[in-house]
Amino acid sequence: MTPTELAVADAASRARPSEDRVVNDFSIQVATVNGSGSQTANLVLIRSLFQMGIPVSGKNLFPSNIAGLPTWYTIRASKDGYLARKKEIDFLVAMNAETAREDVLTLEPGAAVVYDEPLKLNLLRSDLTFYPVPFDKLVAQVCPDAKLRRLVRNMIYDGVLAKILGIDTTEMDKALNRQLGKKGRAFGLNQAALAAGYEFAEKHLPKQDPFLVERMRETAGMILIEGNAAAALGCMMAGVTVVTWYPITPSSSLCETLISYMKKYRIDKDTGKATFAIVQAEDEIAALGMAIGAGWAGARAMTSTAGPGISLMSEFAGLGYYAEVPAVIFDVQRVGPSTGLPTRTAQGDMLMTAVLSHGDTKQIMIIPSSVEECYTMAMDAFDLAEQLQTPVFVMTDLDLGMNTWMSQPFEYPTRPLNRGKLLTPETLARIGQWGRYLDVDGDGIPYRSIPGDGMPAYFTRGSGHNAKGQYTERADDYVTNMDRLARKFETARQYVPKPEVQRDPAAGIGIIGYGTSHWAIEESQDQMRDENGLKTSYFRLRAYPFTDELTAFIDQHDRIYVVDQNRDAQVVALLRMELDPARIAKLRSVRHYNGLPIDARSISDEILAQEGHEVVSRSRRPAPSGDETAGVGGE
Amino acid sequence: MSTVTPTPGRKVNRIGLEQQQYRGGKTTLCAGCGHNSISERVTEAFYEMGVHPSNVIKLSGIGCSSKSPAYFLGGSHGFNAVHGRMPSVGTGALLANRKLIAIGVSGDGDTGAIGIGQFVHLMRRNLPIIYIIEDNGCYGLTKGQFSPTADLGSKLKTGVVNDLPPIDTCALAIELGATFVARSFSGDKKQLLSLLKAALSHRGTVMLDVISPCVTFNDHEGSTKSYAYAKDHDDPLEEVSFVPFFEDINVDYEPGTTQEVVMHDGSKLYLKKLDESYDPTDKIAALRVLQEAQRRGEFATGVIYIEPDRDDFLELLNLVDEPLAMLPLEKVRPPREALEEVMESLR
Incomplete structure (x- = not known):
């Protein structure tokens, strides 16, 4: 048979x-x-x-x-x-x-x-x-x-x-x-x-x-929206002024929705003119190049893309990191490698994006789980990019970006824009001598002037530079600058979104998850508790670099299951880069990478199996195009 | 902002700055490099036109040419981007601040090879930028390999002969929609200076290909980009003279001998024709003149094509007058009612 x-x-x-x-x-x-x-x-x-x-x-x-x-x-x-x-x-x-x-x-x-x-x-x-x-x-x-x-x-x-x-x-x-x-x-x-x-x-x-079905009262006042539309709203509210993009599934609807919102809400009433520029670039390289150019010249600039675009953007991402230029990049992740499955979901770009570009490059990533976070983190991203003067990647995925989610309505932002350390006459008077890459405050973040602002000019370059932005190949200048960039990355830990931690003091095991895995993890926790009596704690990662809460969470548990929607347990790899051997030894992996949105049962089955519980598979239903048990497992 | 206060009695331009204030750092290019002459002409042109350095951005890609923005206009912000990608950075910067005056310096490899994609789309968009190719037909920084503008049959120092046809960046720019396309020779001070000043009066893309010999790797016999070859084969289409809008000078000329072009800012460009039939506002004629010069083994210099009135890319975007980068919060964050309206549509 x-x-x-x-x-x-x-x-x-x-x-x-x-x-x-x-x-x-x-x-x-x-x-x-x-x-x-x-x-x-x-x-x-x-x-x-x-x-x-x-x-x-x-x-x-x-x-x-x-x-x-x-x-x-x-x-x-x-x-x-x-x-x-x-x-x-x-x-x-x-x-x-x-x-x-x-x-x-x-x-x-x-x-x-x-x-x-x-x-x-x-x-x-x-x-x-x-x-x-x-x-x-x-x-x-x-x-x-x-x-x-x-x-x-x-x-x-x-x-x-x-x-x-x-x-x-x-x-x-x-x-x-x-x-x-x-x-x-x-x-x-x-x-x-x-x-x-x-x-x-x-x-x-x-x-x-x-x-x-029977009527309930669980959705009163709520909205239905896709993550890409939510992110677009967040960008508009964040005051984005320059949007440069290249069409790619599953990110296109982010910029397309943004275009429609901006045309409606960002035309200056007095003049009928646009308070924004949206340009469809010739490719993803140019899309990020334009965003970097605009960010350098003081605009809140962004692009959105998916894996193949991220690969192409690698060179400019390194320039953004090294020359310290703000830009916001949405990566609506899809299945790779290469063209992969363009219309299926994954969290496959985490490891690459964390270190995107050659040399010692480290990028900031923030990771929304919900449509509401697509909205709020869009605003966080623009603030962080300018605060830290560096590209910020918002790591969403196809499941979040293109599917329909219900949510509480979004709140109007009350926080002013954080434009970061812009050089002003007052700052200049306070700090005395200015150098574009001079670490005045000890946090690794220098002051920047922007073209046309009347403050002293400097020369931006992706080649070696000293604190004044001058070309240098001197060993000491190079090391000083790279160490300052590392210091800035440390500073970033305080500014990026904090994790959400649900700790069950009775739980011996903890789960670390991020992005869209959140929904399946919460359901899986209930399944394992109700069906198997297995209690778990949950740490939802919301940013890279990791924050101080991470080590405490690991220390509080015997074993930690990290849920990744990719084959190679990419976030486990990132954790290994930072943790000491004792903590690394606690890490286990739950992986899901068949292109379908992750489900609770797959997580429960995998954790239970690794915990030595007998797993009775409740579902043997293959995925629409193949065996769903493929692409699910531990490591 | 420039910091030097002009000394009384010293020569200053119309905004009160001395030429010294338009200089950049000391060049690190080879002595005799054509690129250094171009940097000097840029310095003179911006000084003579009275452009404030703090309103200027200098952009470049990678290569010897792309180092040169460090050697002029020290008071301007500069951006030495990645190889072949200066057009996108420049585009973004101008989107952010439409009031900036942008000058980009590229090379023949930076434009014709790795950067051809971005070059093509820059020309197509007619972005207001002065785009200079310092064209020596070879890769200097990596020790003399051929670039895509090297002529068929041109020889490397090592004796290797180029067996591929060159890309004519001027023909390409005209074809693609640039509205001011010129070619010059770094050794022709007068022509190059006039072209640069005219470029500053133009709204739209100025594509200026300047033959700029590489004294170290491509200045020998058998090269078609050497000083000697360039001097012998430079075929000016016209004598170029430029009268800026702020100078009250009348130029008399005999009807039919000179073409007068009124620039966007009211400045006037006088092109005294050396070939009577040539009309630089005729796109087809411009392409023909390039082809014919190439067939003769010469290169036509001067204004090859000009279209002074077309809307540039920023005009097409219907932007507010104020630079986008400097808009206050109330201009860039829609009111609470806007968000409520959107939320209501999603309930």
């Missing part, structure tokens, strides 16, 4: 009793073809649940393609508020003939399937609930224009799901109105499709599965 046949045979014996009621705690996966207009239907679906007060998260697993390849959208409703990806799919909407068979064969027993009737998926398994829907027939009835049918066809499954799951249709209409706005005709057609799906289900599809 093939693995799938085995799965089917095995699954049949474990069918879930249908009398269960599973309320507000399941995942829906919609399998469609890229370019088929399913995005509106999926957003209407997630938004309806959100409007009903149910905690939701939405994850788009999409191909690097314009149209024609398979794509999956996963929505998780979680009464407990878990926002990480759920490994198991409970409710499948199978719209893609190409993947339907595998999509169905890999479901957990007891799952439900809405499918396009001609695909005859009900013949594949007997341990699932099947709901056949004649999509073509229904769409023909509501949409006489054959050319538009493709665009409204997907809305029918929303109507079907509304009936089967108990989603309030007035919320669906409201969500649809929000998505399509005042496009009268499109709204009408889609609303008719919704109604057609609902009516069909009402007449022909009696409820047989346990999954239901």
